[in-house]
Amino acid sequence: MTDDTVPSFGMDAIREAAKRLAGRAVRTPLLNSPMLDDLVGGRVLVKAECLQLTGSFKVRGALNALLALDEDARRGGIVTYSAGNHGQAVAAAARRVGCPAVVVMPRDAPRIKVDNCRWWGAETVFYDPETEDREEVAEKILQARGMTLIPPFEDPRVMAGQGTVGLEIAEQARELGLSPDTVLVNCSGGGLAAGVITALNHEFEGLANHIVEPAGFDKMARSLATGRVCSNPRPPGGVMDAISGPVAGARPLAVLSRHEVTGLTVTDEEALAAMSVAHRLLKIVVEPGAAASLAALLAGKADVQGRTVALVASGGNVDPAVYRRALSD
Structure with missing residues (x-):
């Protein structure tokens, strides 16, 4: 089905x-x-x-995607872009399985969401939603570090x-x-x-x-x-x-x-x-x-x-x- x-x-x-x-x-x-x-x-x-x-709810999708990755991909780390909730979810999922994570966030993201991403151990990278494309920012990090992208919905x-x-x-x-x-x-x-x-x-x-x-x-x-x-x-x-x-x-x-x-x-x-x-x-x-x-x-x-x-x-x-x-x- x-x-x-x-x-x-x-x-x-x-x-x-x-x-x-x-x-x-x-x-x-x-x-x-x-x-x-x-x-x-x-x-x-x-x-x-x-x-x-x-x-x-975002942790459901992030954790399912991360658990479906092979061990090599997990060791290489994951990157995502998020207004906050998916970022926190990816950060938490990465901590659960012991892999590095980078979250690309808008510069005006709510403070609670930024702090929570960091608490779970993720690195946060900020972009300007008026002048920058979040997917392009994440792609640059992915290419430079050999990470795997876990997008919020695609x-x-x-x-x-x-x-x-x-x-x-x-x-x-x-x-x-x-x-x-x-x-x-x-x-x-x-x-x-x-x-x-x-x-x-x-x-x-x-x-x-x-x-x-x-x-x-x-x-x-x-x-x-x-x-x-x-x-x-x-x-x-x-x-x-x-x-x-x-x-x-x-x-x-x-x-x-x-x-x-x-x-x-x-x-x-x-x-x-x-x-x-x-x-x-x-x-x-x-x-x-x-x-x-x-x-x-x-x-x-x-x-x-x-x-x-x-x-x-x-x-x-x-x-x-x-x-x-x-x-x-």
């Missing part, structure tokens, strides 16, 4: 990733709040990946690792006697969305699939509409750095194009309001980009009346000042 458009990606790859990650990644809880259900008029199941190792092994989030949602929903009929996934490059939507559509029929992006910077929705990879016109700025990468992923786009996917967008203010709701009703810390799907739900951007909705709270690495702003608004 391999997706023909993306070699080595599909349900078999997701199941293999689940085996690799067993005992290494956290089986995060699937949360529900009757008060949240009442707010939106449906049953809401929130996959709390903010409680994952490194505070983000690797089938990374996508398969992220797909284990969807596999777990399906297992946990069934344990509750529930069958989701709607799914919302925060989207930047599209690795998480491709993995989760692939897994859930395999497990449940007739799903309504939604991706959620920052308002005005919906590069994946535009990519799906045009059938070609689209970029953001400029760095978005704002608070949703986790889903503000410059370009949609070609491989995730190929996968998402096989499903009927609706693109939704949210504003910074809506994301901050969703963070406050997550704190108040679910008792979890969610960063702005990771709160995008919940924000779309709370803003009524998807019809979920009487439906069972699954969404991913994809990370919790938020600067204290931003979190204070979310709770005080």
